[in-house]
Amino acid sequence: MKHLFFGGIHPKYNKEMSTGVTPLRTIIPETVVIPMQQHIGAPCQPLVQVGDRVLRGQKIGDGEGLCVPVHASVSGTVVAVEPRPHVSGRDVMAVVIENDKTDETVTLSISDRPVAERSDDEILSAIREAGIVGMGGAAFPGNVKALTSMGKIHTLIANACECEPYITADDSLLRTEPEHVLEGMQILRHVLKPEHAILAVEDNKADAIARVRELLPDYEGIELRVLPTRYPQGAEKQLIMSLTGHEVPGGQLPVSVGCAVFNVSTFAAIYRAVCLGLPLTQRIVTVSGEAIAEPQNFIVRIGTSFHDLIAEAGGLHDRTERVICGGPMMGYAQSDLAVPIVKATNSVLCLLKDQNGAAENPVCLRCGKCVAACPMLLQPLYLYRFELANDLKELERLNLMDCIECGSCAFTCPGKLPLVERFRKGKQKLREAKSK
């Protein structure tokens, strides 16, 4: 049975820009800035002080509640523990480490028994201790998502859609280390015992698909699903719909329809933690866009600054307008290039002036293209109108809170309305009205 998600768009993907350089280069920064908050939930408290020597993989922050630890991504000396700029736009407490470049490493204490013989607790605890979060952008603590899915899911999904234009980090991972992803899936299959385990990828990643196909015979029970490329296929609710036909109701999690979705990078990180004892201290990051000299993917230590990454990729064009953390559709534009790569940063995207296509005087034609494009069945043109009119009752009635901010409406709008911007403001108004 074939399912497809609603609406969506076909932007120019520009993925070939960043897939040329192989093997991936590893960046060794002089210093790293490691924020104490790299996940949804409570921040970590620093466990080290200025002057301490730390090893790569050493836990340098941890906390209580919905929280996973953070680790030193290089060996060296702690030179500062202070708030630093963060990709979220706020200053966040961070541990700054000067790299001694010896890469002296400490690993997690893990069992040497095969995964199949280990208890669920043992595995979940290793996932937590490795500081694993959702690496596709949401940064939800991995062990918590696994724990809350136990006994409640029929389908485990590995998300390699990577539907945002330009980004090829997951693609690179599947081309270089597909076995890490598949092994990671085996680990969560052992814990969650789903009936189905699906690796979902869009059909614009031929090499990655071929690599996975070669390995699949060794991983019985894992299904590869190649989906027609369309944005925002990789959005959790849309992917679940494409694969299973189930719709996750507004305000609910995938587990409500018996699914759990993890990014492929998260699966690879789970494998490295559970089987190799390696905490999450590095990831693949795409540096791309028309404004960067040599677009490519790098293996990057967590805490490496945007600035260092951009320099390694040959620097910025004179007419650079935006540097974005994430993709062009949903990423966050940065003002300060000192911000560090965090666990969920999959891309540093550099765009030129005039690429944005915004209009000085946006006008709604009522063409209805936004309605056709919305994957959540919303009516963006009316949401926009009622947001401007401050009509919270109508915004509620038209389910503004269901909006996933994918930007399909704004992308497709011929009148160039700032739809997503207004919807964020509208959601904020609704939240404030609720909390009163």
Add this chain to the structure above:
Amino acid sequence: MKLTVASSPHIRGNFRTNRIMLDVVLALLPALAVGVLVHGWMSLLVVLTSVIAALLSEYVYCLIVRSRDTTLDRSCIVTGLLLGMTLPATVPVWLVIAGNVFAIVVVKCLCGGLGQNIFNPALAGRAFMMLIYPAGMTRYPAAVDAVSSATPLHHMVMPALPEESLLDMFLGRISGSIGEVSALALLIGGAYLVWRKVISIRTPAAYLGTVAVLTLIFSKTGHPVLWMLYSLLGGGVMLGAIFMATDYATSPVTAKGQLIYGVGCGALTILFRYFGLYPEGVTYAILLMNATVWVIDRYTAPRRFGMKKGGAA
């Protein structure tokens, strides 16, 4: 380097308002060409006068209210062109100008401008012209020579099948308003707009389908199929279904709504043709349906994601 911090999305598609308007103008050119070929150079003058009057109306309005120059979005060109093409080639020039001033200033600009108007400006302008000087709107030149004659629709009021052959009706070798005579040219323009994704095929298909079904069932002659074909090819129903009922500002945005709207336009057109004072009913059918758009949109809104029919997901 000064970096811009703004909301996502950071890239946008190539669709632009003025490009869409250009597409509509291009799509109208074949029908205009046939109109000029069949009805003579006067008709081109009428249409040019109409376009210039629409442009000037909006430009002067912007000057008076001191707003930015909205003529750059080209929508007033479309209005002037459409209005001009609904007129007979014999229409007095002053009436063309009056119609455009009313369409642009009263119907469009005073209602808030592009996208805000409730009624289709071109059709409202035409209705206004029929109100103030009906005699100027109903003298149709015969095809090729410029002697006034009865249009095929006048025959159909009798009721009788027109004398013109179906082929002549399809190609446009008939009397009528400048832009409405050639079904073929209009269909070519419509196909272009669908291909360019400017319009959806839903509204025109529902409109023409409804006209076809109703005239087939309620044929006024002993040849229901011929009656249906003449009903589709005669008068302004093609021009209306493809270019007027698909006007963004005055038609629904939901898929279901567009179908309902098309059916409503078709049903009213036949109702007005059969029982109305004038032989043609397209103008008033679409104007009446314009008024229902907000209600249609509201009651055809898509269901909520995650809430499939029959309760919770």
